[in-house]
Amino acid sequence: xxxxxxxxxxxxxxxxxxxxxxxxxxxxxxxxxxxxxxxxxxxxxxxxxxxxxxxxxxxxxxxxxxxxxxxxxxxxxxxxxxxxxxxxxxxxxxxxxxxxxxxxxxxxxxxxxxxxxxxxxxxxxxxxxxxxxxxxxxxxxxxxxxxxxxxxxxxxxxxxxxxxxxxxxxxxxxxxxxxxxxxxxxxxxxxxxxx
Numbered sequence: 001x002x003x004x005x006x007x008x009x010x011x012x013x014x015x016x017x018x019x020x021x022x023x024x025x026x027x028x029x030x031x032x033x034x035x036x037x038x039x040x041x042x043x044x045x046x047x048x049x050x051x052x053x054x055x056x057x058x059x060x061x062x063x064x065x066x067x068x069x070x071x072x073x074x075x076x077x078x079x080x081x082x083x084x085x086x087x088x089x090x091x092x093x094x095x096x097x098x099x100x101x102x103x104x105x106x107x108x109x110x111x112x113x114x115x116x117x118x119x120x121x122x123x124x125x126x127x128x129x130x131x132x133x134x135x136x137x138x139x140x141x142x143x144x145x146x147x148x149x150x151x152x153x154x155x156x157x158x159x160x161x162x163x164x165x166x167x168x169x170x171x172x173x174x175x176x177x178x179x180x181x182x183x184x185x186x187x188x189x190x191x192x193x194x195x
Contacts, residue, residue, distance in 0.1 A: 029089060029181040037079035037140075037180075044077055044175040049093060053077070054172040055144050075172055078141040079180070088134040090117070091179035092127045092142065098173045099127065102144045106137040113141070134182055142178065146171040 034045040044053030055075035087106065092099055104117040117129060 028184040028186060030184050032179045032181060033081075033085050033087070034079055034140075034178050034180040036085075037081055039077070039079050041077070045079060045178045047177070049176045052174045052176055054174055055142070056172065058143075072146075074143050074145055076141050076143050077175055077178065078139060079178065080140075081138050084136045084138050085140075085180070086134045086136050086182040087131070087140060087180050088183050089128065089130045089181040091177070091181075092175065093125060093177040093179075094127075094173070094175050096123045096125055099142070099144065099175065101148050102142045102173075104129075105141050105143055106135050107139040108137070113143075140180065142175070144173045 032047065035047055037045060039045060039053075040056050041053035043051040046053075055077045058071040058074055058076050090104055092102075099119075100122050102119050102122075103115050104119065105113045105115050108114050116131065116135065119127065
């Protein structure tokens with residue numbers, strides 16, 4: 001009797017978990033739209049993890065004090081498209097410690113940078129996150145602090161402090177790959193079998 005009850009319980013649990021998995025399929029991703037972008041350093045979005053690109057200086061559009069301060073404090077990796085692109089998932093690949101802190105940003109309709117994610121204490125070689133609602137933009141960037149204090153490397157505090165003004169070579173951060181995707185509609189064959 002216990003064996004029959006155990007088998008029935010396992011069948012119910014298996015059936016319920018199967019329905020849950022079928023109702024929440026994984027993200028069906030588009031092709032990597034970063035491949036179609038232009039940038040100052042194509043190596044960080046060329047679909048080759050062995051070619052390593054670097055962030056570059058922030059080129060100021062305006063000559064105000066806030067713009068100058070941002071240029072002094074950060075470097076950037078910018079991707080641009082002629083036509084608006086839909087972005088829902090961001091993947092950043094880098095050696096641990098290179099992209100420990102960064103901002104994920106896009107330009108809105110007025111050309112202003114909007115932060116969608118502030119990443120801190122990242123020591124993973126592949127950092128992935130998915131937005132609940134996709135964004136549409138012609139410019140995407142990773143804004144990386146020129147210097148920060150890290151307690152993650154070897155358990156000791158590390159600092160990449162530099163002088164004010166132009167970033168030094170060690171303040172440019174190395175990026176193996178930036179990948180950008182949007183969600184495709186579910187495959188009709190898979191959607192039909194999930195019912």
